[in-house]
Amino acid sequence: MTAVAISGVTKVFNPGRPDEVLALSDVDLTVADGEFVSLIGPSGCGKSTLLRLIADLIAPTTGTVTVAGTTAAQARRDQAYGIAFQQAGLFEWRTVRRNVELPLELRGAGRAERRAKAEEMLELVGLSEFAGHYPGQLSGGMQQRVAIARALAVQPPLLLMDEPFGALDEMTRERLQAELLAVCAATGTSTVFVTHSISEAVFLSDRVVVMSARPGRITAAIDVKLPSRDEAGRQAPAYFDKITEVRKALRG
Amino acid sequence: MRRFLAVLAGLLTGAAAWEGYKAVGNPDGTVLFGVRVLPRADDLSMPHLWTIAERLGAPELTGGRPVWRVVVDACLFTLGITTAGFVAGALIGLALAVAMQRFRVVERGLLPYVIISQTVPLVALAPLIAGWGGVLMPPWATVAVIAAYLAFFPVAVGMLRGLQSPSAAGVELMRSYAAGWWRTLVTLRLPAALPYLFPALRLAGAAAVVGAVVGEISTGTRGGIGRLLIEYAREATSDPAKVYTAMLGAALLGLLVAGAVSLLELPLMRHRRHVEVATL
Amino acid sequence: MRRVVPPVVVGVLALVLWELTVTLGRVAPFILPAPSAIGAQILEQRGNIVDAALASGANALTGLIGGTLLAILAALAASRFRLLGEVSVPFAAVLNALPIIALAPILNNMFESTSSVPRRLVTGIVVFFPVFLNLLRGLREVDPVHQELMRTYAAGGWTFARKVRLPGALPHLFTGLRQASSLAVIAAVVAEYFGGLQDGLGARITSAAAFTAYPRAWAFVAGACLLGLSFYLVTLLLERLAMPWRTRLIS
Numbered sequence: 052m053t054a055v056a057i058s059g060v061t062k063v064f065n066p067g068r069p070d071e072v073l074a075l076s077d078v079d080l081t082v083a084d085g086e087f088v089s090l091i092g093p094s095g096c097g098k099s100t101l102l103r104l105i106a107d108l109i110a111p112t113t114g115t116v117t118v119a120g121t122t123a124a125q126a127r128r129d130q131a132y133g134i135a136f137q138q139a140g141l142f143e144w145r146t147v148r149r150n151v152e153l154p155l156e157l158r159g160a161g162r163a164e165r166r167a168k169a170e171e172m173l174e175l176v177g178l179s180e181f182a183g184h185y186p187g188q189l190s191g192g193m194q195q196r197v198a199i200a201r202a203l204a205v206q207p208p209l210l211l212m213d214e215p216f217g218a219l220d221e222m223t224r225e226r227l228q229a230e231l232l233a234v235c236a237a238t239g240t241s242t243v244f245v246t247h248s249i250s251e252a253v254f255l256s257d258r259v260v261v262m263s264a265r266p267g268r269i270t271a272a273i274d275v276k277l278p279s280r281d282e283a284g285r286q287a288p289a290y291f292d293k294i295t296e297v298r299k300a301l302r303g
Numbered sequence: 304m305r306r307f308l309a310v311l312a313g314l315l316t317g318a319a320a321w322e323g324y325k326a327v328g329n330p331d332g333t334v335l336f337g338v339r340v341l342p343r344a345d346d347l348s349m350p351h352l353w354t355i356a357e358r359l360g361a362p363e364l365t366g367g368r369p370v371w372r373v374v375v376d377a378c379l380f381t382l383g384i385t386t387a388g389f390v391a392g393a394l395i396g397l398a399l400a401v402a403m404q405r406f407r408v409v410e411r412g413l414l415p416y417v418i419i420s421q422t423v424p425l426v427a428l429a430p431l432i433a434g435w436g437g438v439l440m441p442p443w444a445t446v447a448v449i450a451a452y453l454a455f456f457p458v459a460v461g462m463l464r465g466l467q468s469p470s471a472a473g474v475e476l477m478r479s480y481a482a483g484w485w486r487t488l489v490t491l492r493l494p495a496a497l498p499y500l501f502p503a504l505r506l507a508g509a510a511a512v513v514g515a516v517v518g519e520i521s522t523g524t525r526g527g528i529g530r531l532l533i534e535y536a537r538e539a540t541s542d543p544a545k546v547y548t549a550m551l552g553a554a555l556l557g558l559l560v561a562g563a564v565s566l567l568e569l570p571l572m573r574h575r576r577h578v579e580v581a582t583l
Numbered sequence: 584m585r586r587v588v589p590p591v592v593v594g595v596l597a598l599v600l601w602e603l604t605v606t607l608g609r610v611a612p613f614i615l616p617a618p619s620a621i622g623a624q625i626l627e628q629r630g631n632i633v634d635a636a637l638a639s640g641a642n643a644l645t646g647l648i649g650g651t652l653l654a655i656l657a658a659l660a661a662s663r664f665r666l667l668g669e670v671s672v673p674f675a676a677v678l679n680a681l682p683i684i685a686l687a688p689i690l691n692n693m694f695e696s697t698s699s700v701p702r703r704l705v706t707g708i709v710v711f712f713p714v715f716l717n718l719l720r721g722l723r724e725v726d727p728v729h730q731e732l733m734r735t736y737a738a739g740g741w742t743f744a745r746k747v748r749l750p751g752a753l754p755h756l757f758t759g760l761r762q763a764s765s766l767a768v769i770a771a772v773v774a775e776y777f778g779g780l781q782d783g784l785g786a787r788i789t790s791a792a793a794f795t796a797y798p799r800a801w802a803f804v805a806g807a808c809l810l811g812l813s814f815y816l817v818t819l820l821l822e823r824l825a826m827p828w829r830t831r832l833i834s
């Protein structure tokens with residue numbers, strides 16, 4: 052089964068008004084089960100728009116979006132995906148643990164189950180000791196890890212991420228990339244990952260989807276097969292070759 | 304325009320509620336457990352709105368000037384006092400804010416008192432400042448002192464927030480230009496403080512009005528709207544609509560001051576973002 | 584240490600300076616009594632001060648609670664119904680700029696001037712506006728990321744209100760309450776200058792001033808200050824308890 056199938060999708064904002072924008076034009080994209088796909092492109096090319104279509108935060112003007120075999124709207128109601136944004140978006144009045152518990156709470160999970168799950172997810176992102184802290188007491192990188200733990204808490208088959216590491220420094224970024232890969236490998240989650248960093252896209256992805264702006268569309272899809280995704284992988288010639296390939300595709 | 308319509312709608316709703324309550328309410332009020340929980344609806348306690356309007360046009364005393372003239376004159380008199388108090392209070396507040404920004408130790412020593420003095424009813428001092436009239440200053444000036452006193456807190460606190468609002472990057476940039484404290488104040492801190500200053504001035508304007516009205520009453524200063532309010536309230540049993548005309552005058556005064564302060568910011572705030580300022 | 588010493592030094596210096604100015608400068612008590620004279624009166628009148636403060640405190644508290652509850656209900660309604668919110672915010676902002684305390688003599692006519700109702704009503708009305716305006720602002724401001732997130736959880740309107748909107752508005756509610764708590768004491772004390780029942784601090788201050796017992800009047804003013812301060816501090820304490828996630832009060 053495919054995790055995400057998008058066919059013939061067009062998105063027009065403010066149709067019929069003077070500020071009409073053709074944000075996406077005729078986009079087709081399939082994400083296989085367990086696949087890690089990155090969306091990369093200049094800002095304003097519609098990466099976030101595409102991700103939000105998958106999340107059913109907005110509806111396509113034409114075309115269809117299928118998530119986990121059903122409509123995007125149904126998938127959202129089933130909490131079939133977890134999502135993380137560039138801003139961690141934590142609730143400052145909840146402790147770290149209760150932030151991670153929130154999606155479970157809204158599913159009606161019992162107290163003990165929620166707690167166990169949240170502990171497990173915090174363990175996964177290495178923040179167990181901070182479960183009782185409030186978000187205001189954590190650094191930016193730690194907050195982003197909590198947001199990822201929250202996205203993973205319902206163990207969704209699909210993970211959607213919109214520049215989640217965009218506001219972090221390079222060191223934190225690389226550490227979180229490694230953690231994210233480990234989590235996805237352990238849980239078999241499919242991932243759609245928006246970024247504007249070429250190296251990040253190449254390092255993380257099975258496939259890098261390159262987009263261009265005005266109108267937003269997909270111009271290339273580059274398969275990446277690195278020998279390993281670790282420090283050695285970052286030194287491998289194949290890694291640099293792929294970076295060059297993506298860069299060329301971005302230049303058009 | 305929208306604001307104006309909203310205020311108009313609010314006024315109409317209020318007027319309808321007033322007359323509606325008069326129509327259905329018990330003329331002697333509603334008493335529960337010995338406490339009158341709803342007001343008397345008779346014409347003595349709640350005159351019809353048109354009675355109040357008519358009263359505005361009628362002479363104050365037989366053969367005297369019409370009430371509206373008296374009320375407007377009283378408003379202008381109090382407006383003068385309020386303005387004097389507002390300007391003095393705002394200037395003192397500004398000076399204090401600059402001093403607190405300049406010297407850390409002044410901020411540490413004074414700011415707690417400035418904040419505390421906002422939380423305590425120091426306007427209660429008004430009857431005591433009345434004693435200064437005729438000795439230290441003319442009687443009207445004691446009222447202005449009270450108004451100034453209430454106006455300076457919001458300005459001092461709001462302006463201090465504003466002067467401290469520039470980012471470290473901005474301050475360091477000025478340092479890299481070898482700009483001294485004064486240049487930094489004039490080119491960076493003062494412009495950055497404007498969005499904080501104007502909401503504070505609006506609070507100060509409203510506070511100065513309250514100070515002037517309360518001050519007139521407790522110092523017994525004649526000629527202003529606060530005094531008129533008390534005089535007309537004493538005549539309420541024989542001439543109930545009169546006190547409402549004075550209340551309208553007090554509202555008019557509040558509007559005048561709020562409007563004037565808002566006009567101040569128009570030319571300076573056109574391209575600026577607006578911030579919320581809590582001075583407490 | 585560095586936070587405590589400067590205000591204490593300033594306070595002590597000011598008191599000493601005040602005392603010296605008054606005694607050495609032979610300032611008449613009706614201009615400014617000496618702090619020592621005021622202190623003596625505070626000790627002598629402590630029973631009366633406490634009684635008057637309890638009366639004014641009861642008025643302020645009743646008005647504060649009543650006005651706050653009404654403001655919370657009104658703000659919830661105004662955030663729920665768009666039109667109501669659009670109309671009420673500018674209207675309330677204008678009313679808030681008016682000297683509401685001037686309603687006191689009118690309320691004295693509408694109710695008995697021998698009951699506590701008029702003073703409590705004035706206090707309630709004064710309290711209503713800051714709470715209403717601040718809370719409504721808080722209810723309307725929702726972080727767009729939170730909004731999207733709750734949508735991805737398919738959360739309904741009620742869940743959204745309970746988990747996001749209400750807790751998110753709490754800091755704004757307390758901003759309003761901080762202002763309201765000190766306004767309540769001010770209104771309850773000053774309302775007595777406009778007539779009505781005379782059993783609180785305001786009446787004590789005016790009558791002492793009328794008898795030219797200025798140090799005594801100042802002693803009651805000091806009582807009023809303590810009352811205002813305790814209202815404010817209790818509000819701060821409640822804020823602390825209600826929002827343990829806040830590391831700093833008063834941003």
Ligand SMILES: Nc1ncnc2c1ncn2[C@@H]1O[C@H](COP(=O)(O)OP(=O)(O)O)[C@@H](O)[C@H]1O
Nearest residue numbers: 064065072074093094095096097098099100101
């Ligand atoms: N809600 C919206 N209303 C109008 N235009 C929008 C909206 N969201 C995005 N757009 C426009 O759609 C285009 C793509 O935006 P976006 O998907 O956010 O780009 P990216 O994430 O790749 O930087 C941009 O031109 C943007 O201005």
Ligand SMILES: [Mg+2]
Nearest residue numbers: 098099100213
């Ligand atoms: Mg984007």
